[in-house]
Each structure stands twice: as C-alpha cells, then as structure tokens.
Amino acid sequence: MTESHSPSQPASGDGHGYSSSHIQVLEACEAIRRRPGMYIGSTSERGLHQMVFEAVTYAVDEHLAGHADTIDVTITADGGIRIADNGRGLPVEVEESTGKPALERELTELSLGTKPHTGYRVSGGISGLGLCVVNALSGRLTVEVHRDGHRWTQEYEKGTPLTPLTRHEETGDHGTAITFLPDTDIFETTRYSFATLSQRLRELAFLNGGLAISLTDERPERPARYHHTDGLRTYVAHLNPYPPSLVHSPAIAFESEDEDATIFVQVAMQWNTYSTGGFHSFANSTRTHEGGAHEQGFRTALTDLVNDYARRQRHLSTHDEDITAEAIHEGLTAVVSVKLTHPVFEGCTRTKLSNPEAAVYVQEVVREHLTDWLDHNPDEAAAILRHIVLRRPQMLRG
Incomplete structure (x- = not known):
C-alpha cells in the first residue's frame, strides 16, 4: 500500500518539502530588474522609450495638479535623458516611520495605487510606479x-542610492x-529616437492644454x-491637415x-473626405490602443445620436434602416x-480602459454636447449628414 500524507504532514524527502524557506521575496529594485517587461512592456526600443514616458508622466501629473506648466526633455550628448519640470519638486522631508527622505521612497519602492506620497487626484503612468x-x-x-528654499541632489546606480540626499545652496526656484x-545590461538598444519621443510629447501637449513641452537633442x-x-x-487639426x-x-x-x-471628458472630432478617418483614445494622457469603456461610450452615443438627428431632419424616414456605425465613422477623425481618479486598465502597459462608469459618462457628455452643437450649427450639421447619407446604399444596418 502506498503511504499517504495529510496536508498537515507534508511529505519529506529531497525535492518534495515546501516551507517558508522556499518563498523568495524580492526587493522592489531586484524584482523590476529581474522582470522588466512586466513594468515597461519590453526591453526593446519600445521599453526604452517607455522609460522616458513614465518620467514625463510624473511631470504631467504636476501640471494636472495645477503646479507646473513647463516640461523640458533633453536627449543628452552621452545618450541619456534629462527631464525637468517647474512643479513643486519631489518631497525631501524625512519620514519618521522609515528614516528615509520621501524622495528616496518614490525612487526605490513599489507602491499600490496612484502616487502614495504626493496625493495626485489624477495620475498617469504605471499606477505610481513610474x-x-x-x-x-x-x-x-x-x-x-x-524645494523648501534649497537645491537638493541624490545619485543612484541601478536603483541603489550612491549618495544620501544632499542639501545645497539656497534658491527660490522650484x-x-x-x-x-x-542600463546597457537590461536593454537591447539604448539609442533614443527623436521622432518617437517627439510624437508622444506633441501628443501630451495636445492632451494637456496650456502645458508647454520642449524636446532637445544634443x-x-x-x-x-x-x-x-x-x-x-x-x-x-493636426490629424486633418x-x-x-x-x-x-x-x-x-x-x-x-x-x-x-x-x-473629466474631452472630445474633439471632424469629418473629412480625404481619408477614412481615425480614432484616438486616451485615459489619463496614456494612449489606449485597444480602446475600452470610453471608446465604447463614444461610439454608442454617436451612432444613436446621428440616427436620431437624421430622422428629425427627415434625411431618414421612420421606415428606413438605421445608419451603421461604420458609415458614420467613415472620414471621421476623433480624439476622446x-x-x-481611479482608472482601471487591462494589462500593466495600459492599452485598454475597463471603468464602466467611463462608458456611461462619455455617452451622457456626447449626447448632450454634440446634440447642442448640431442644433446650433445647422449648416455644418447638414453638411455632415450629406457626407454620411451620400453613402447610404452601403451603410444600412442589416
């Protein structure tokens, strides 16, 4: 008879025992360096540029909180990156519970939720881990x-502090x-693309009106x-040139x-006859390539609203089939x-938004504001309907 073992009596013998000694807990830096793809998507050129976007997003959060209006990004002569903002400055006070400056905790600890030490209401990046x-x-x-009337500096190597946080001369800047x-041991390439950085920084400037972003390549x-x-x-207007x-x-x-x-919802949209159009959606300034709840809310509201308006204007009769969503989006360039405050994404690189309340609220906003625009701009509204209705033979919903 084969000997059995109860759960309270684990099997003995090499390779069969399992105890607390087998559980490995990694420090934040070690965990990130061991599996970087979990945090920035890859160690290829895509992940290399994601590093820049994460640091820039922290500066954008300062703008969204009302404390910064300028971000300067520089590709340095030695191939590094410098990102400077005119926000409040990372907090430098020593926390009693840890004996460490708050700045050092931001740079060395993984935290759940958005920016735990600075309390941003809206935050981009990888859930405060950037x-x-x-x-x-x-x-x-x-x-x-x-910050606090002085200049402060600290240096790190592969995530580990090389120097303590040091206070320097007095200053009125912030x-x-x-x-x-x-790190060349992590990335397949360490050469930054000016075009890639430029495209994303221009995008962030569009998404955050009033924020000035510069990019310099040395x-x-x-x-x-x-x-x-x-x-x-x-x-x-940039997308429809x-x-x-x-x-x-x-x-x-x-x-x-x-x-x-x-x-907070922002929408801009315009039909054209030159291209098939394009849909660009963002959540907390991050491009949601796979869409999600906000895209769904926009598309649903737009399809229903255009059909209702077309019937009110007698471009469609009560017996006509509805105009399809595909026909309505033909030639439409839209940014949503x-x-x-509490975004929910699918995947650590934030490609799809899951918040159901976003779908509901975007629908409400589009229905209210777009209906109002159509009613107050009858000539433009008629031109849009003509543009859509001209394709009516191939746009009916089956």
Whole structure:
C-alpha cells in the first residue's frame, strides 16, 4: 500500500518539502530588474522609450495638479535623458516611520495605487510606479530638486542610492530634474529616437492644454517645442491637415466633468473626405490602443445620436434602416480623452480602459454636447449628414 500524507504532514524527502524557506521575496529594485517587461512592456526600443514616458508622466501629473506648466526633455550628448519640470519638486522631508527622505521612497519602492506620497487626484503612468521603475532600470540616475528654499541632489546606480540626499545652496526656484542613462545590461538598444519621443510629447501637449513641452537633442542639437492652448481641437487639426477635404470647420470640441470631479471628458472630432478617418483614445494622457469603456461610450452615443438627428431632419424616414456605425465613422477623425481618479486598465502597459462608469459618462457628455452643437450649427450639421447619407446604399444596418 502506498503511504499517504495529510496536508498537515507534508511529505519529506529531497525535492518534495515546501516551507517558508522556499518563498523568495524580492526587493522592489531586484524584482523590476529581474522582470522588466512586466513594468515597461519590453526591453526593446519600445521599453526604452517607455522609460522616458513614465518620467514625463510624473511631470504631467504636476501640471494636472495645477503646479507646473513647463516640461523640458533633453536627449543628452552621452545618450541619456534629462527631464525637468517647474512643479513643486519631489518631497525631501524625512519620514519618521522609515528614516528615509520621501524622495528616496518614490525612487526605490513599489507602491499600490496612484502616487502614495504626493496625493495626485489624477495620475498617469504605471499606477505610481513610474519613477521607481525608471530608477531600477537605469545604469545611473541623478535627481535634482528645488524645494523648501534649497537645491537638493541624490545619485543612484541601478536603483541603489550612491549618495544620501544632499542639501545645497539656497534658491527660490522650484521643480524636479531627473537625469538617467538606461542600463546597457537590461536593454537591447539604448539609442533614443527623436521622432518617437517627439510624437508622444506633441501628443501630451495636445492632451494637456496650456502645458508647454520642449524636446532637445544634443547628439546633434535639434530643438522642438509644443504648446497648444486649444488642446484637442488643435490635435484634430493636426490629424486633418488638408483644408479642402474638410466637411466642416473648425473641429467640434467639448469637455465636461462629473459632479464628483472623478471623471473629466474631452472630445474633439471632424469629418473629412480625404481619408477614412481615425480614432484616438486616451485615459489619463496614456494612449489606449485597444480602446475600452470610453471608446465604447463614444461610439454608442454617436451612432444613436446621428440616427436620431437624421430622422428629425427627415434625411431618414421612420421606415428606413438605421445608419451603421461604420458609415458614420467613415472620414471621421476623433480624439476622446478621459481623466479619472481611479482608472482601471487591462494589462500593466495600459492599452485598454475597463471603468464602466467611463462608458456611461462619455455617452451622457456626447449626447448632450454634440446634440447642442448640431442644433446650433445647422449648416455644418447638414453638411455632415450629406457626407454620411451620400453613402447610404452601403451603410444600412442589416
């Protein structure tokens, strides 16, 4: 008879025992360096640039909190990255519970939820892990903070502090500058693409009206500056660069925030005859390539609203089939951006938004504001309907 073992009496013998000694707990830096793809998507060029976007997102959060209006990004001559903002500056006070400066905790600890030490209402990046991840995957990193009347600095190597946080001369400036070199032991390539960084930084400037973002390449020097006070409407104009093809002008744009100030929605849209159009959705300034709840809310509201309006204007009779969503989106360029206090994403790289309340609120906002725009702009509304109805033979819902 084979001997059995109860759960309270684990089997003995080499390779069969399992106890607390077999459980390995990794420090934050070691965990990130062991599996970097979990935090930045990959160790290829995509992950290399994600490092920059995570650090920039921290500066964008300062803007969203009302404390920064300028971000300067530099590709340094030695191939590193420097990101400086004019926000409040990372906190430097020593926390009694740990004996460490709050700044050091931001750069070395993995935390759940959004920015635990600075309390942002809306935050992008990887759930508050951005600076810790950047630090862990950098061969060298230096942080310089202007705060509390002084300049402060600290240096790190592969996520580990090389120096204590040091106070320097007095200053009336404020803000944070982070300079880092990606770790050549981690990444397949460490050469940054000016075009890749430029595209994303321009996008962030469109999504965050009033924020000025500059990009300088010292490898040779190549400056660029993005500052768009008109936000998403300017973004759509950038995406629709051929005026003769526009069905209406300017682009339709509106925004709204819910009563609890937990969801802020911005929408800009414009039809054209030149291209098939394109849909661009964002959540907390991060591109949601796989869409999600906010996209679903927009598409549902737009399809219902256009059909209702077409019937009210007698472009469709009560017996006609509904216009399909595909026909309505033909030639439409649209940008939908939501900023949420508690975003829920599928996957650590944030490609799809899951918040059901986002779908509901985006539907409400689109129905209210787009209906109002159509009613107050009858000539442009008629042009849009003609553009859609001209395709009526192939657009009926079966």
